[in-house]
Amino acid sequence: MPLILGMSLLLACQFAGELIARGLTLPIPGPVIGMVILLIGLSIRGKVPKSLRTTGEGLLRYLTLLFVPAGVGLMVHGRLIADDWLAIAATLVLSTALTLAVTAWVMARLAARRGGQ
Numbered sequence: 001m002p003l004i005l006g007m008s009l010l011l012a013c014q015f016a017g018e019l020i021a022r023g024l025t026l027p028i029p030g031p032v033i034g035m036v037i038l039l040i041g042l043s044i045r046g047k048v049p050k051s052l053r054t055t056g057e058g059l060l061r062y063l064t065l066l067f068v069p070a071g072v073g074l075m076v077h078g079r080l081i082a083d084d085w086l087a088i089a090a091t092l093v094l095s096t097a098l099t100l101a102v103t104a105w106v107m108a109r110l111a112a113r114r115g116g117q
Contacts, residue, residue, distance in 0.1 A: 001051075002050060002051035002054045002055070003051070003054060003055050003058065005049075005051035005052075005055075006049070006051040006052040006053075006054055006055025006056065007055050009038075009049075009051070009052055009055075010038070010052070010055065013034040013035070013037045013038040013041070014030065014031050014034035015034070016033075016034060016037050017029075017030040017031055017032065017033030017034025017035070017036070017037055018030030018031075018033075018034070020033050021033050
């Protein structure tokens with residue numbers, strides 16, 4: 001029963017995110033909005049419910065299977081990737097650098113807020 005409750009909560013958040021994304025025609029994917037909804041809900045609650053923890057641990061156990069479709073896509077569309085490799089590489093490098101910079105900035109702000117711990 002806990003798995004059903006946890007999966008229902010995850011799917012409800014994803015569904016809510018899809019409704020918001022499509023209803024407001026946002027350029028943000030519905031699952032991303034759903035994750036934000038889940039984060040807000042968990043932050044308000046203050047802890048992760050046991051059913052959600054059990055479901056999450058079960059899903060993480062099989063996370064590597066989710067990379068199979070991406071790998072197949074790389075093999076199938078290898079020609080397109082080869083044609084635009086420079087743009088793809090530049091995008092990867094720039095987005096990684098931006099992510100690192102934003103993460104460092106957020107960590108510095110949080111450390112300053114907590115008194116430099």
